[in-house]
Amino acid sequence: MEERVEISAKESCREVIEVTDTPERSKNTQIAASMAKFEDSPVFMFLNSLSPIMPVKSTHITQTINPLSFASIPSVFTSPHVSSLRESRFLRRHQLSDPSKPEFSSDDGTIPNASMENADATKELDEQKESGDGGDLAAELSHDDCSMFVVDFTKDYKCASPSSNLRPGCSLEAKAMTDYGCTSSALVPPMHEPPQRGEANTDRVYQNRKAASCDWEHMVSDTSELLVFESPNDRDSYIKSVDPGTSFYTGIKSDMQRLQVISAVDSGGNEAETFSTQPGEGDVMDNSLISGPSLSNSDEKMDYEQLGFNRGMRRRCLVFEMGGSRRKHLEENPVSDSSVWLCSDGNMTSSDQKLVPLNRGNESSRRLMPGIGLHLNALATTPKDSKIGNPDSSSSARLLIGPSSIVNLHPSTTNQGLLDNILPVATSDRDGDGMENVGDACPPSSYAANEEINQSSPKKKRRRAEQTGEGESCKRCNCKRSKCLKLYCECFAAGVYCVEPCACIDCFNKPIHEDTVLATRKQIESRNPLAFAPKVIRGSDSPSEIRDNSSKTPASARHKRGCNCKKSGCLKKYCECYQGGVGCSINCRCEGCKNAFGRKDGMEAEVEEEETQSSEMSMSDKGLQKIVIENDVEQNTEEFAPPATPLRGGRPSAQLPVSSKKKPPRSSFPSIGSSSSTSFLPRQGFGKSGFFPPPPKFDSIREDEIPDVLQGGGGSPNGGVQSASPNRKRVSPPHNAGGMSPGPRSSRKLILESIPSFPSLTRNQ
DNA sequence: GAGTTTGAAACT
DNA sequence: CAGTTTCAAACTC
Numbered sequence: 001m002e003e004r005v006e007i008s009a010k011e012s013c014r015e016v017i018e019v020t021d022t023p024e025r026s027k028n029t030q031i032a033a034s035m036a037k038f039e040d041s042p043v044f045m046f047l048n049s050l051s052p053i054m055p056v057k058s059t060h061i062t063q064t065i066n067p068l069s070f071a072s073i074p075s076v077f078t079s080p081h082v083s084s085l086r087e088s089r090f091l092r093r094h095q096l097s098d099p100s101k102p103e104f105s106s107d108d109g110t111i112p113n114a115s116m117e118n119a120d121a122t123k124e125l126d127e128q129k130e131s132g133d134g135g136d137l138a139a140e141l142s143h144d145d146c147s148m149f150v151v152d153f154t155k156d157y158k159c160a161s162p163s164s165n166l167r168p169g170c171s172l173e174a175k176a177m178t179d180y181g182c183t184s185s186a187l188v189p190p191m192h193e194p195p196q197r198g199e200a201n202t203d204r205v206y207q208n209r210k211a212a213s214c215d216w217e218h219m220v221s222d223t224s225e226l227l228v229f230e231s232p233n234d235r236d237s238y239i240k241s242v243d244p245g246t247s248f249y250t251g252i253k254s255d256m257q258r259l260q261v262i263s264a265v266d267s268g269g270n271e272a273e274t275f276s277t278q279p280g281e282g283d284v285m286d287n288s289l290i291s292g293p294s295l296s297n298s299d300e301k302m303d304y305e306q307l308g309f310n311r312g313m314r315r316r317c318l319v320f321e322m323g324g325s326r327r328k329h330l331e332e333n334p335v336s337d338s339s340v341w342l343c344s345d346g347n348m349t350s351s352d353q354k355l356v357p358l359n360r361g362n363e364s365s366r367r368l369m370p371g372i373g374l375h376l377n378a379l380a381t382t383p384k385d386s387k388i389g390n391p392d393s394s395s396s397a398r399l400l401i402g403p404s405s406i407v408n409l410h411p412s413t414t415n416q417g418l419l420d421n422i423l424p425v426a427t428s429d430r431d432g433d434g435m436e437n438v439g440d441a442c443p444p445s446s447y448a449a450n451e452e453i454n455q456s457s458p459k460k461k462r463r464r465a466e467q468t469g470e471g472e473s474c475k476r477c478n479c480k481r482s483k484c485l486k487l488y489c490e491c492f493a494a495g496v497y498c499v500e501p502c503a504c505i506d507c508f509n510k511p512i513h514e515d516t517v518l519a520t521r522k523q524i525e526s527r528n529p530l531a532f533a534p535k536v537i538r539g540s541d542s543p544s545e546i547r548d549n550s551s552k553t554p555a556s557a558r559h560k561r562g563c564n565c566k567k568s569g570c571l572k573k574y575c576e577c578y579q580g581g582v583g584c585s586i587n588c589r590c591e592g593c594k595n596a597f598g599r600k601d602g603m604e605a606e607v608e609e610e611e612t613q614s615s616e617m618s619m620s621d622k623g624l625q626k627i628v629i630e631n632d633v634e635q636n637t638e639e640f641a642p643p644a645t646p647l648r649g650g651r652p653s654a655q656l657p658v659s660s661k662k663k664p665p666r667s668s669f670p671s672i673g674s675s676s677s678t679s680f681l682p683r684q685g686f687g688k689s690g691f692f693p694p695p696p697k698f699d700s701i702r703e704d705e706i707p708d709v710l711q712g713g714g715g716s717p718n719g720g721v722q723s724a725s726p727n728r729k730r731v732s733p734p735h736n737a738g739g740m741s742p743g744p745r746s747s748r749k750l751i752l753e754s755i756p757s758f759p760s761l762t763r764n765q
Numbered sequence: 766g767a768g769t770t771t772g773a774a775a776c777t
Numbered sequence: 778c779a780g781t782t783t784c785a786a787a788c789t790c
Contacts, residue, residue, distance in 0.1 A: 478785065487774055488784045524774095531774095564772065573787055574771045 476501045477509075484509035485520045487531060492517070495532055535560050536580035558598075562587030570595035 477484060477491045477498060484492050484507040491498045491509055497517070498509040508516050524531045537560050559577040562585055568574040570584055570593045577584045583598015584590055593600040 480785080482774095482784065486784080488786090490786080493774095527775095561773095566772075568771065568787095572771080574773090576773075579787090 477504050478502070479504040479507065481505075483507060485517065487524065492521075493532065495521075530560065533560065535576055536582050558582045558585040559587070563590050564588070565590040565593070569593065570599075 573579040584600035
């Protein structure tokens with residue numbers, strides 16, 4: 001036994017040493033030879049003394065990792081970031097970016113080849129980075145209860161050329177943040193930890209951390225594939241196991257500082273995000289990450305295309321933390337930052353821009369910004385156009401972290417389905433409206449968005465948007481008296497800042513008023529924790545989850561609170577149920593309900609099929625919410641077109657039986673379906689009658705996916721506290737946690753344990 | 766595009 | 778907690 005161990009150790013040693021130049025390590029003869037040499041060497045002895053090395057399986061780990069096998073994933077997300085996230089819930093709007101214009105690129109403009117395709121390579125890179133950056137990050141993680149490292153497979157790292165920007169003097173941490181945080185976010189440092197480094201850019205570093213933390217979620221999402229390293233040893237072994245031929249391991253050690261990170265976010269062939277620090281630039285994050293435009297070059301463009309943009313994959317993120325940090329930064333440095341925001345079209349926008357752009361798939365930059373905190377509602381609007389069927393939509397995914405927050409997921413590649421299912425997010429809507437955003441939301445660089453301008457012709461803009469079909473994807477409000485700080489405001493309600501296309505007057509729902517917005521939001525949430533929660537919940541098929549009549553039908557999706565329609569017969573968009581594309585339920589107090597999606601009395605047309613998807617969400621007692629992202633292949637497929645809107649993406653509800661083609665006369669329907677292909681067409685019911693309800697406007701989320709908190713009142717009479725009347729606030733405490741029965745599902749689930757979105761519910765962290 | 770209707774949100 | 782007011786979207790003309 002002992003001998004065996006020794007041999008293993010030797011083997012390990014050999015691997016470490018040879019890793020660089022001899023990928024082939026399987027040969028016994030070589031082993032024997034090398035062993036003989038090393039056995040007596042001091043180095044060997046030293047290595048041998050290092051107990052943890054467990055070479056035995058190391059070599060194959062990489063290849064064999066099965067995402068599914070990580071049952072313990074949840075533990076990974078201990079929600080180190082909770083606090084920060086909490087604040088960041090309010091999202092900045094994303095903007096679409098033109099896929100053709102890469103926002104981020106490496107300095108040299110090169111992009112890893114086939115980055116998307118090669119998940120393994122990505123892994124290796126990640127690993128290497130981790131190992132290289134090592135210490136600090138690991139330590140930090142441990143401190144934060146992040147005991148595990150998560151590797152985002154979707155991301156590719158690229159070894160920077162000598163020209164890489166990282167300054168040698170930069171601390172590893174800073175580098176790590178830069179590298180990981182923004183792009184690939186393999187490691188997430190504690191967000192709450194204030195900058196301690198003496199470096200001039202500590203702030204930025206800190207911000208980067210935030211960003212990184214956000215990415216943390218990204219990582220999760222990305223994949224369906226996660227690697228969790230419990231200990232450094234594991235990582236090491238993993239590294240060793242990685243293809244030795246790559247020589248990364250050694251390369252990293254030797255040239256760690258040169259690493260330039262390129263994250264091919266969508267490793268699966270999805271768009272890749274690449275971003276790198278700019279040469280010689282100390283502040284990597286703000287400038288390089290956010291201002292993608294400067295980075296772009298022809299090469300990049302090509303790369304992006306190669307990476308999968310062509311496929312239409314795109315990702316969108318809400319800029320949250322970054323937004324906040326950025327905002328601060330802007331405030332501090334209005335001038336310098338002014339041009340930072342990128343429009344989807346690649347134009348720079350003034351700092352004042354309401355939205356933080358960066359939605360387009362190509363926009364890796366968004367990734368930089370943590371998507372957490374995006375309110376589901378934000379996604380709600382559906383894009384209209386959505387280039388349906390556009391693969392793009394799939395590329396980005398968002399995780400719901402809490403009732404109100406969402407984590408952006410990077411599509412990982414292979415699991416587009418997951419992404420699609422999970423969060424079709426804004427992507428598609430962006431597409432649709434993305435175009436719009438590009439124009440509207442992202443004014444030319446010279447243009448500074450301002451209210452005055454916005455106010456100029458609110459309706460006009462809106463109409464235009466609607467007519468163009470772009471509109472819904474992006475929330476646009478027309479508030480005149482609420483200052484966009486009340487739920488009356490769609491933007492605010494959706495958790496996004498107002499943008500240029502908004503026609504609001506005296507708007508405070510802008511990044512520059514972030515504090516006010518957050519405060520107001522908190523206030524509202526204090527009143528009604530579910531105020532910002534998705535209004536529509538898609539019922540689960542699981543028998544155990546059927547709670548009321550409405551849920552029994554295929555159209556199990558339902559409005560959380562129910563409507564109170566008196567005159568519209570629930571046949572107009574005045575009705576939130578109808579608007580949300582769901583049938584009325586017992587929760588509704590409507591009169592003369594004729595909801596095409598399903599009447600309160602149970603006459604509802606059966607519209608949806610939700611069987612395939614599954615997702616669960618559980619909350620911890622302390623309010624931590626675990627989000628389960630389910631990667632459901634089926635959804636990805638035709639049946640479920642990715643939700644057009646960002647929110648939608650998040651919400652599978654997109655599955656509403658609406659066909660994009662059958663949109664109501666008013667394009668205003670947000671369209672989930674629009675973005676998607678006809679796949680949304682109902683299989684039953686409407687199809688017969690020829691009536692297709694409009695796509696849901698509201699964000700919907702699968703019931704499973706919803707935090708228990710939200711579900712509490714939800715459509716289940718049985719379940720938690722339910723408000724008797726629509727007017728009642730549903731504040732029911734989480735119940736049933738863990739009670740959800742997943743039911744048979746083919747999909748893979750990721751459970752993200754994250755920050756509680758509702759302050760009131762949040763206790764720890 | 767102006768005006769009306771509607772029902773959610775907010776307020777009392 | 779019911780009733781009322783406010784609000785902005787949805788809708789109509």
